[in-house]
Amino acid sequence: MVTALLVLGILGAVFGLLLGYAAVRYRVEGDPLVEKIDAILPQTQCGQCGYPGCRPYAEAIAKGEAEINQCPPGGEAVVLALADLLGRDPLPLAEEHPKEPEKKVAFIHEELCIGCTLCIQACPVDAILGAAKQMHTVIADECTGCELCLPPCPVDCIEMLPLQPDLDHWVWPEPETPDYTSKDDATADKMRRKA
C-alpha cells in the first residue's frame, strides 16, 4: 500500500517536472493563430476593414474583437477560408461589395503629376517611385490595388486600372457542367436524345 502510493507519487512528481520543463523549453513565441489568419488575408494593407493593415486586423480577429467579413478585397473566398479556420459561421460580406472583386492597379497620369510626394507617403508597400518636384510612377508589379494613394493626390492624377489578362496569367475556363437535375425541357430533351 505504502509502496504503491510512493511509486505513484514519485512518478507524478517526475512527469510534472518533465511537463513543466517542456512548457518552458518549447514555448511558442507569438500567437500562431494570428499568423494563420494573416496568411489568409490578401495583404493589400488597404485598411478598409477599419484596422491599419492586414496584421492588425488578423490580431483583432484572433482576439475576437472583429468579425471575419470585413475584408472587401478578399471577397467571399477569404470569408469562407476564415470561417473554415476558426470554426465560425461564414457571414455575408459586411457592406455592398462584389463577391469576387476585380483586381486593379494604380496608374499615375504622368503629364498631370506635380511631384508632391503625398502618394509616396501614403503607399503601404512603397510601390510608388519619385521625388519632390519630380514625376512619380507606380511599380505595377508591387501595387496591391489598395487605393490609399487616391485621396491624398491634390490633382487627382491617379487612376485605378483593371489588370489586363495576359498569356502568363490566363486561366483555362471551367467547362460548363450541365444541370442534370433541371426540369428544363431542353436539357431533358438533349439527355433523352443522347440516351
Next chain:
Amino acid sequence: MRRLHQFKGGVVLKEHKKDSTRMPTQPARLPPSLIVPLKQHIGSAAEPVVAVGEKVLKGQLIARAGDTISAPLHAPSSGTVRAIADHPVPHPSGLPAPCIHIDTDGEERWRPRERNIFNFAELRPAELREIIREAGIVGLGGAGFPAWVKLDPQGRAVDTLILNGAECEPYITCDEILLRERALEVLAGLLMMRHAVQAKHCIIGIENNKPTAYRALVDEVRNTGADVEVVEVPTIYPTGSEKQLIQVLTGQEVPAGGLPIDIGIVCHNVGTAYAVYRAVELDQPLISRTVTIAGSVAHARNLEVLIGTPLAALIEECGGNRQALRRVIVGGPMMGIAVHSDAVPATKTTNCVLVESAMHDVPLPSRDVFSLPCIRCGHCAEACPINLLPQQLYWHARAQNFDRVQDYHLFDCIECGCCDYVCPSQIPLVSYYRHAKSKIWEQEEEKRRADRARQRHQFHELRLQREKQERAERHKKKRTAVAKGGDDKKAAIEAAMARVRAKKAAQDTAPKNTGNLTPEQQAKIDAVDAQRAKARQTAETTPADDDA
C-alpha cells in the same frame, strides 16, 4: 533485338495519316508578311534587337534570349521590320502577345555565313551546345523546351539518348515525312546531339505504322555504320509522349515530378535533330520547320513553313475553303488547341494545322458537346497511361477542391486525352484538369504576391519607425549642443575661418611676372595697390559704422 516493354492503358486510334504523305514536302509560298511571336518556347520571352524600319537578312538575329531558359529568334526571310506589336498567337486564350512583324522583300537574301564546322567531333560538348543555343533551337515535338538545356546533363552521366520518331497522334505526319526524305540528315543531327551529351547508347523509336520511314533510317544506319539502334514500337496512343516512349524502349519509368535525366536518359524529337544538323553543318538557325496541313483541305500535305507564316496562307495554299471553316486546330486532334483565328502565325512548335469544317469532323479536342453524368464505369482509369484516377480527379476538379486534386497527382497528368476519348458520357475531362492546373498556378501566384506585399509592408513600417528614431536623435543632439552653450559651434566656425585664411595666404604669394619691370609699369601697379588698400579700409570700417 531489343525487348520492348509496355505501358498501362493507352488507346488505339484511327490514323488518318495516308492523305498527307502522298506528296513530298515542298516549301510553302513566301507570305507578304511574317509575324514572329517573341515567345514560342517554354521560359521567358525573347528581347527584340532590331528597330522598326530596319532591313533584316534571312537568318539574322532579331531577338536575343531573355533569360537562362529562353531562345533567340532569327528573321525567317529578308525584308523590313514593319512593327513590334501585339498580334494573336496560337494559344487557347486567343489573347494577343508581342510579335515582330516583317514585310518580306521576296529576295530571300541570307546573312553571310558565320562559321564553318568541318568536323563537329572536334568541338567540345559545351561549344556544340552554344551553337545550338544561338540557333534558337527548341524541342520541335510540341512542348518547345529550349533544346540546349536538355542537352546539358550538368555532370550527370547519360546512358541513352532516345530520338522520338513515334508521332502517335492521328493526322500528324511531319516527322514521318522528314524521316523518309531526310533520314541521313536526322541521323547526322542525332550524332551531334550524342556528342553534346556524351551518351553511351542511341535509340531511335518509330511506331510500326511508318514502314517507309523505318526502312529509310535502317538503310542509312547500315550505310554509315553508325552505332545507333532503330526500333519499331507498337502503334498505341500515346507512345509518342516522352515518358511513355522511354518506358516502352527501356522498361524504366521516369519518376513522378522528375525528368528523364534522373534515370540517365535524354529524349529528343527527330525534327529537333534535323534542326541541330542544319545549325551545325549549314550554319542555319531555326527559321523554318515541317508542318502537316490536314483535315478539311483539298490537298493535305506537308510544307516547309517559315516561322511566322499566318495559318490562313497555309490553309489556302492547300486548297482549304476559309469560308467553310468550323475550327482550326494547332497540333493533333488529341492534344492540340483550337485557335480563335486563322490569322495566328505558325511557330517553332506548330507541327500540324488541322482544319475542321462541316464536311470533316474532328472528334477531339473536347469541344462543346452536351456531356452526360458520369456513370462511374472506370474506362478512363483503364485508359490512363500514367496510372492516375481520372474519375477522382474529375470530381475534385469540378468541386474546385484543389488540395485533393493534387493529392491525386494532377500535375503528373500529361493531358493526352485518352480519358476524354473513352468516356461514354463525353465528359471533357482534360478541360477540367487544365482548368484546375491553371487555377492552382493562379492561387500560387497570388500567394507569392501576398507574401511579397506583406514583406514590403513590414519593411515600410520598419523604415517609418527608423526615420522617426533618427529624427528624434538628431533633435536630441541639437538640443544638447545648444544646452552646452554653443562652444562647439564657435570652435567649428573659428576652425573654418582659419582654414580660409591659410588658403588666402597661400594664394597671396607674389606673382611670378613682377620681375624686370619698367618704372612706368611699377608706378601703375603701385597706384592700383593703393586704390585696393583704400577700398579694403572703407569696407572694414563701413560695417562698424552701421553697428554704431
